[in-house]
Amino acid sequence: MKTIMFNDNDLKQIADRGSEVEVVTSQMRYFAEGFPFLKLEKAARIGDGIVSLTEEEADRKAALYDEYVADMGLSVLKFVPASGAASRMFKSLFSFLESGKTDSSVEEFFEKLEDFAFYRSLKRLLLIDGIDIKKADRKQIAEYYLTDKGLGYGSLPKGLLEFHRSEPVSRTPLEEHLVEAVQYARSGGTAVLHFTVSPEHRDKFEKLVVERLPFYESAFETKFYVSFSEQHPATDTISVNPDNTPFREGNNSLLFRPAGHGALLANLAELDADLIFIKNIDNVVPDSLKPVTVQYKKVIAAVLIEFQHRIFAYQKQLEEGATPFLLEELEEFYREELGTIPPEGFGDWSAEIKADYFRTKLNRPIRVCGMVKNEGEPGGGPFWAKNADGSTSLQVVESAQVDLNDEKQKAIWVTATHFNPVDLVVAIKDAKGNTFQLDDFRDPKTGFISSKSKDGKELKAQELPGLWNGSMSDWNTVFVEVPLITFNPVKTVNDLLRPQHQ
Structure with a gap:
């Protein structure tokens, strides 16, 4: 590709946005060369990448979650992407x-x-x-x-629309998230929530919170801490013309656009909590249907806490000495439980190299993702995919990441039994309580390009690796099946007429 020459005004504009020329240049390169497709190995299924719990096991996990939070004094937070108009x-x-x-x-x-x-x-x-x-x-x-x-x-954004009848007033999704948080994201009588919003809507969100919070604090005897943030301008991506030259506004400035929910990785990294629940703004239900949602939020959180405890214990053991028995146990742990198959030839590696490999693998953020049975919803799903280092691991994959013109890849894609409802809990701190540098665990090659227009002119836009797929591609990952009833998004206004929203 030809070297992109930015003029002095361009360089100042890039710097003023808090970005770097090298980052913008790499975005230009992706426009010209495209993003490589992810190579699917197989769909994740029950017993092969997806954990399925019996009702009794789910009940036990949910009860254990409450004990863990109380006994361990864990700080809990709910993170809700709520940007954009409806x-x-x-x-x-x-x-x-x-x-x-x-x-x-x-x-x-x-x-x-x-x-x-x-x-x-x-x-x-x-x-x-x-x-x-x-x-x-x-x-x-x-x-x-x-x-x-x-x-x-x-x-208006979805978060501010009246979704469900209630008294004394109908509830918006923002309010439903408050009510949900009381039931699984509360610690010591306090519930903490963080919403990412668009700049033009932030004042309306803040106004609604000021107006309604006293009622909910009184009704649920809970102190709420609600905060907001916006996508950082530095995460916006440059736009280009169809010939991949920089798209310029009427005043000759470069055009930058918000880079999708992958840009929220920076917002997530700024949060301070031991456990962070992530759920989309429109996936809420009235009180009559909340119990199942609440139970399985606790289930996936308990699973995460238990895996984190084991990971921290293995890290300590590695510090004390990498015995052959420990290395064998770690390989089995990753293959059978943490969805990561080491690169080919791993068996021939020396004990020292294997130990270093597992030190790296253990010292990563953790996510436990709920997965629902696939009933035709568009979007991503759980797969085993090949990584750049030769390993194979569990990934949340969007269709744009897959070469569906390749018959073998398409054949794997259509065999998916489960769907990603964006229902996850994450831990972004290491064993010493320090927050990971989340950018270090992102796959920058999993963004995608889309066609847009501005002022009647065609342009190409670029989205960063999605928050729950490419941005978390190198996290320790567990998939857990959750009931379909926990997934109730509102894509059109008439979805609010479904029984789940009445």
Whole structure:
């Protein structure tokens, strides 16, 4: 590829964003050369990469989690990516508002309007302007629902929309996460939550917390600490023209764009807790369905605590001496329980090299990921994949990372039995309590390129390795099957009519 020459203004712009020229240059290289595909070895299955627990085992793990947190004095935090507008939820409604075009989803929306949690708020706003919702035409209702003339939901993030009926007021996803946190992310009467938000929405999130927190603190006898952060500008990636030259704005400046949820690795690294639960903003349910979700959050956290205890113990043993028996035990531990098969020829390595290998493998962040049975949802799943060092390990893999034109790879991809619902708990501190440098365990070659446009011009954008796939590719990883009922995302507004959200 040709050397990219940035002018003095470009260099100043890059520096002002907190980034480095070398990083931006590497992004340009990926545009020109593309990202290499991940090589799948096989899909992870029950008994072969995915742990499945009986009801009795799950009950026991959940009870043990409460004991671990209390006895060990663990600090617990819930991390919720909540950036971006919810406009994609209303694609059909926007089309109806703009052109009158209708379809089955639009018809269902209006026919079942009273079943939505936001109905009372919408009715009140229409009434303020002298409009009876029962007599309003559909265009008026859509306008008051989507635009700033009323609720303005078309430009708000999912976290601030009324999802579920409750008293005294309907709950937003942000509030449902607060209620959930009380039940599995509370320690010593305190629940700590961190939301990543877009800069343009941050004040609205903060306002909602100020307004509603006193009620929840009183109702649940819990002290909440809620904090927010935004994607760091330094993590934005440069955009290019179709010919891979830098895309420039009208004032000749470079165009940088937010780099997907992989950019949140920097936000995660700034958190201080022994255990961090990660869950998407829209995967929430009313109180009647929370017990199963809460139980399995405790289950995967207990699994993590137990694995972390064993890892710390093995590290101590290695410090005392790498005996042949210990090295054999470690190899079995990684092959059978931590989903990592050493490189070919590992058996011929010297004891000293094997010991160094396991010292490196043990000294990594840990994640335990819930996996649900695949019932056709788009997105990533659990696989065994080949790594650059020749090892094979468990990975959360997105379709963009796989060469689906390769028949063998496609054949493996379609055999996946489970799906990644973004339901995980992580530990990002080492045995001495120091936070790992999370960038050291990221695979920079697992980003991807997408086509976008700006001011009518085509461009190519780049996303960083996803938070729960490429950004965590070199973490100690365990997959645990969790019930499908724990996965209830809201992709379109009519998803809120499903029984799980009523």
